[in-house]
Amino acid sequence: MYLPFSKLIHIISAIPNVASCSIEEMAEEFIPNLIEYAEKAETKEKISERGIDFSTLPGKFILSLETCVTCSNCTSNCPTYSLSGEKAHIPGTRLRGIYRAYNQTSPIFRIFSPIIERQSLEKMIWECALCGYCSKNCPLAIKTDSIYLMLRMLMAKAAWMPESLVEFSRTIRNVHNPLGRDNRERLGWVRFRLSRNKKAIDKLGPEAAPMYFEVTVDDILKDKAETVYFIGCNASFFRALSGVPDAMVHILKAVGEDFTILGEEEWCCGYPLLLAGDILGLKEMAIHNIEAIRAKGAKKVVFTCAGCYRVFKHFYTKLLGIKLGFEVIHSTELLYSLCSQRRLNLVAPRIRVTYHDPCDIGRHDGIYLEPRIVLKLVGSDLVEMEKIEEDSFCCGGGGLLKLSNSDLSSKVSIERAKQAAETGAEFIITACPFCELSLREGAQSLKGNKLKVLDITEVVAIQTGLLPLY
Ligand code: SF4
Ligand code: SF4
Known part of the structure; x- marks a missing residue:
């Protein structure tokens, strides 16, 4: 009994x-x-x-x-x-x-x-x-x-x-991004990067990015295209992460891809709403984003954000009970394909890096090999941390931990940055802007540490001379 x-x-x-x-x-x-x-x-x-x-x-x-x-x-x-x-x-x-x-x-x-x-x-x-x-x-x-x-x-x-999460959901539903910004500001990064790239090349000389070219909004926002690049809210709005979309659009243009971004028609993917338990909010975002992508006539969608990728790939279809009608690709998969076909040429000297597996493409999706091969193909000496792949350690940014317990989230970020520093690498590379943000916070808290944190898309653009390193 x-x-x-x-x-x-x-x-x-x-x-x-x-x-x-x-x-x-x-x-x-x-x-x-x-x-x-x-x-x-x-x-x-x-x-x-x-x-x-x-x-x-x-x-x-x-x-x-x-x-x-x-x-x-x-x-x-x-x-x-x-x-x-x-x-x-x-x-x-x-x-x-x-x-x-x-x-x-x-x-x-x-x-x-x-x-x-x-x-x-x-x-x-x-x-x-x-x-x-x-x-x-x-x-x-x-x-x-x-x-x-x-x-x-x-x-x-x-x-x-927690009340902070209730407010968070409300913000996304109201303005379609978690930062509470006007969604029309999504393209602000383009002008910001144009000016920063120019300053860096003026200072470092053209050899800092021999393949560099200017990118304007007109070059990347079209009515129709084969491919949509879905940037994600963090990389669109955080200036510190603007290198990620800048790198991706330079790579797509360099290989001659017919692509567009969605501009203000891109809404939050809804993943943060799912994490906050707001299933109806997720549904609203999903319906809008799918329609916006279909309106472009796209056959595939590329993501640099691991969370956006996961929610499109695993939740949109099952949630709505319909086929997306387009292929969903994470940047690591696209870069693997481009680099292994030698469609981008290595021009920069070798760098020593370690790689952090984002949970949303790693443990939740099994993408471990592609980013590691890409890093090697673009001239990186990869030194692994002890906790990698299935046993990887979170960056501290997952599950909205930053909102529910900010101190604990920071401690996790610092711990992961410490693990990376122990490898002796110059760079921590990851494949998600949100991990990048968390790891930067962790790395900045380490005394005397000179570790730089970059997204894999940025590394590829820098190593192939499309963007300067600054
Ligand atoms: S405590 Fe053991 S059985 Fe329970 S969830 Fe953890 S591993 Fe599984
Ligand atoms: S933070 Fe701990 S309890 Fe939560 S998913 Fe990760 S291992 Fe599991």
């Missing part, structure tokens, strides 16, 4: 759970229910009185909760727990917390299961980088990060979340 309410439940549930699946695989079953649930108009009183409603979740979700044996295999490399030391950040503890919350929704289970307070559960679910390390290291194949993400959607509906 006691077995179903105790930790020993995993004896029964472990066997079928080994065949459990990730959020992408569960999405078809789960997301339509959740959209219907999210669309239900309810009064605030009703929502807060009911709390989290687990009834929309698929059976596999509950099975996974019951399976955890608290073996701690997922704990050692968890970036949040290893830097905070707080029990609430242990991946297995987070799962037990959700299971307790679930048990409290049943009159019988409530008698046997210890109570979990709302505040504790919020800490467990929102202060997570959703990096996926725990999922990859669970011997019972529990998709922990998928479970946390799904729970965020339920908690957002019940308004069990």
Whole structure:
């Protein structure tokens, strides 16, 4: 009688759970229910009185909760727990917390299961980088990060979340980017880079970028094109990241690609909304972006942001139940194809680099080899950190951790920058502007450190003489 309410439940549930699946695989079953649930108009009183409603979740979700044996295999490399030391950040503890919350929704289970307070559960679910390390290291194949993400959607509906995230979602829905900027300013980086490139070449001489050419808005914003380059909000608005789109448009032009950007028609991809549990916001962004891309007649879309790429590739189709009608490519895949066909020529001297795997294309998508080959093909001596590929350590920017616990996010960034500095590399290279931002913050906090942080697209443009290094 006691077995179903105790930790020993995993004896029964472990066997079928080994065949459990990730959020992408569960999405078809789960997301339509959740959209219907999210669309239900309810009064605030009703929502807060009911709390989290687990009834929309698929059976596999509950099975996974019951399976955890608290073996701690997922704990050692968890970036949040290893830097905070707080029990609430242990991946297995987070799962037990959700299971307790679930048990409290049943009159019988409530008698046997210890109570979990709302505040504790919020800490467990929102202060997570959703990096996926725990999922990859669970011997019972529990998709922990998928479970946390799904729970965020339920908690957002019940308004069990930090106020900063509520405001964050509202901003994106209102102005279509998370920075609260006027969406018409998305092209500001073009003029900024034109002027910076000119200054750098005047100072360093033309040999600093022998293949350089000027790029204006008219060159990259067209009515129709074969390829759309989807820049992403961070690289569009943060001046510190403007080197990423500048590098990508120079590369695309240098190889003669027929491409366009979307300009103010590019809206947030919706990934930050998904991470904030706002499934309806994600749907709104998805519908707009797909229509904007189709209007250009594009057959493929290139992304430099790992988060944008992941949400297009894994969530848009399943969310809307329709085919995109275009191919989705991450910059590392495109650069791999261009560099291995020798369509770009190496002109700059060798550099010593280390590579940080962004979770959204690494653990969540298995892109490990392409960026490493690209770096070698453009004259880099790659020195690896100890934690790479499936065992990579988060940059600190994942899962909206910066908004839920800024100090912890910074500690994770510093730790990753330290790991990179230990390799003796001159550059940390990554393949996502948000990782770049977090790693820069980490590197700047290291005393006496001269590490530079660049995106792989920037490295390719610099090493092939398209842009100067400054
Ligand atoms: S590795 Fe799996 S079973 Fe072990 S504590 Fe983590 S989630 Fe639970
Ligand atoms: S997803 Fe990453 S940060 Fe979150 S619990 Fe798992 S290992 Fe820790």
